[in-house]
Amino acid sequence: MNLEALPKFYSPKSPKLNDETPATGGVALTITDVMAAQGLVQSQASLGFNLFLAKMGIQDPQSAIDGLVNYVLALNNPVLKKLGDTARAEMALCLAQFAYSDYARSAASKCQCQHCEGKGVIRLVKPVVKHPGVKGVEATIRNESVEELCAQCKGKGEVSTACRDCHGRGFALDRKRSELHGVPVNKVCGRCNGKGYSRLPTTLARRQISALVADLTDYQWYNGYADVINKLVTKCWQEETFAEKKLREVTR
Numbered sequence: 705m706n707l708e709a710l711p712k713f714y715s716p717k718s719p720k721l722n723d724e725t726p727a728t729g730g731v732a733l734t735i736t737d738v739m740a741a742q743g744l745v746q747s748q749a750s751l752g753f754n755l756f757l758a759k760m761g762i763q764d765p766q767s768a769i770d771g772l773v774n775y776v777l778a779l780n781n782p783v784l785k786k787l788g789d790t791a792r793a794e795m796a797l798c799l800a801q802f803a804y805s806d807y808a809r810s811a812a813s814k815c816q817c818q819h820c821e822g823k824g825v826i827r828l829v830k831p832v833v834k835h836p837g838v839k840g841v842e843a844t845i846r847n848e849s850v851e852e853l854c855a856q857c858k859g860k861g862e863v864s865t866a867c868r869d870c871h872g873r874g875f876a877l878d879r880k881r882s883e884l885h886g887v888p889v890n891k892v893c894g895r896c897n898g899k900g901y902s903r904l905p906t907t908l909a910r911r912q913i914s915a916l917v918a919d920l921t922d923y924q925w926y927n928g929y930a931d932v933i934n935k936l937v938t939k940c941w942q943e944e945t946f947a948e949k950k951l952r953e954v955t956r
């Protein structure tokens with residue numbers, strides 16, 4: 705049994721409680737088997753299991769984020785080490801939440817538009833021409849706060865997390881080879897590396913961190929915060945893979 709098969713055990717609509725994934729050879733598992741297997745995976749690969757359950761919306765992400773915070777603190781990053789205890793804990797939480805959002809995007813198809821913060825409109829100050837309506841009197845220009853439709857999400861307030869190049873398929877047409885062979889040839893999408901979804905831009909995290917750290921330097925960003933985020937996201941995927949391996953072992 706693999707992790708992907710788990711969510712259906714949580715769905716009350718599941719007609720049969722068996723794992724129909726072909727890779728397992730169709731071995732029927734009872735709900736008791738699944739519960740026992742879950743207990744084992746939870747104890748042996750808790751971070752990966754918590755991450756996966758949270759990503760699928762089965763469990764609150766708090767325990768997964770707590771696990772990531774502990775990981776950040778154990779990294780002993782030189783930039784974070786310079787902070788006081790309270791600031792370091794606050795940063796660790798901020799970085800863990802960001803990395804979790806990046807990881808969880810793989811399961812979501814839509815997310816809040818970062819450009820307008822989900823409002824669909826953007827408020828900005830613009831010069832507005834005022835016509836007095838009186839002949840001979842010149843129009844005046846005044847700066848006014850106006851609302852404009854968000855161009856990023858076209859007013860919807862949410863954007864697709866699917867990769868813009870391959871639209872979530874993970875592969876794209878290889879034009880060169882297709883022409884060469886005269887048949888459509890696909891290649892792994894270069895933008896998302898075949899994952900099919902777009903990564904959360906780290907510029908967003910930089911903005912958040914800049915609000916907390918005065919005069920954030922490039923050194924602090926690249927060797928500190930950005931480095932920790934990358935390690936965290938990698939950690940999420942490694943832990944999920946580990947939990948998957950454990951689940952296969954116990955349901956073999």
Ligand SMILES: [Zn+2]
Binds near residue numbers: 817822824855
């Ligand atoms: Zn928007």
Ligand SMILES: [Zn+2]
Binds near residue numbers: 868875893895898
């Ligand atoms: Zn792609």
